Amino acid sequence: MRPLAFVDLETTGATATADRITEIGIVEVDADGTVREWQQLVNPGTRIPPFIEQLTGISNEMVAAAPSFAAVAGETLRRLEGRLFIAHNARFDYGFLKNEFKRLGVDFRAPVLCTVKLSRTLYPQFHRHNLDSLIERHALRADARHRALADAQLIHQFWQKIHVDRSSDEIDAALAKLAARPSLPPHLDPGIIDDLPEGPGVYLFYGEPTESGDLPLYVGKAKDIRKRVLSHFAADHSSAKEMALAQQLRRIDWIETAGEIGALLKEATLVKQLLPTHNRLLRKNDELCTWTLVDEGEGWLRPELASAHDLDFGARTSCYGLFKSAREAAEVLRALAAEHNLCDALLGLERTAPGKPCFGHQIRRCKGACVGREPYARHTMRLVGALARLKLAAWPVNGPALIREGDEAHLVDSWRYLGTAKNDDELDALLAAGRPRFDRDTYKILAKYVGRMIPLSSQRAVPPGE
Ligand SMILES: [Zn+2]
Structure with missing residues (x-):
């Protein structure tokens, strides 16, 4: 039998990069079956939040005199x-x-x-595979749940139970299945697979180094970064494009997010920032524009193009359509005019002398608003009706808003994504950095989460800058 280490940790929270270890429990099982148990409290060098103190029973007082992880790292390494x-x-x-x-x-x-995976593989008929379910299902003896050594002992007990319950062939087959590694791209460090997190976020593929840094190949988002990244390399469904990507791949980077919204927003932002060679060509935002309506008096509302450069863009109550160029915007409006018998002159699509009929009226397509045959207000009503299906959602709150997701807050303003913050200081920094340009993809993402927007003003007692 190979030497085993059953491990459980207690921590100050759930994020490996930010939170710290407060207790280590290890049950070592040698090849000859000798068992050694070890438990060590660790001073995390940071405060343990009250609810974690309650959950684990490990308080700030208990770890105050404990050694730091640095002091026990050597012994931990030897035991593992x-x-x-x-x-x-x-x-x-x-x-x-x-x-x-x-x-x-x-x-x-x-x-x-x-x-968890071993239990799922051996007992697929059960839905739950958390430690409490295993304790109940296999009648494990639990003394002090949520302390490190006690939980490590429970896993050790589970290991012993399955060896009573199942044949060694069955267990070996399950272990082989779980240990099977995907085939990895040729130039990639295989160790990266152990590092990939299993939570939501964005991942970045990089190729050969260039003068301006590593060449960005691809940006993607995922609910489970590890699973999604590995799916790129799965042999069974690799297309020619995936093969080319794998050949170029040298390095993988990632940003973990609290959830799907953060991943979507980061992906949209990074694709535009990095312009990765394998992402589909997204529309450029440079000439992005929309139709707004300008009041010319007497009930005449005239369409006017607003550009994405305009800071107020997207915040207005009536914007119609998102177009990649002024030309595309005009084409769409022209088609609507023809379909709805609107007047090209009133729409600003055709220049005519005052009181003269537009070309459309001469061929009986325009109903004559240009020559007083149709009241302006009536023409406007028909225009607004024709534009209705292009109408953009109005920015739903007064000023900037927050979308809370897990322990993060996404700061958004006028359909722009300013960034994600974990505390007020980060939020202030984002507000100070200002709004980026309007972006079509960000707008589409945010439009789906309007119901989750909370006005920033209602979140703070003191507005920034006061
Ligand atoms: Zn006309």
């Missing part, structure tokens, strides 16, 4: 080295340890087995 790293939700514990080691300049890597 050369062993299969087994944990429940192994990515969590493995990710936390990797990050703690990384802060010390140590590149920690180990073969990993997740008991």
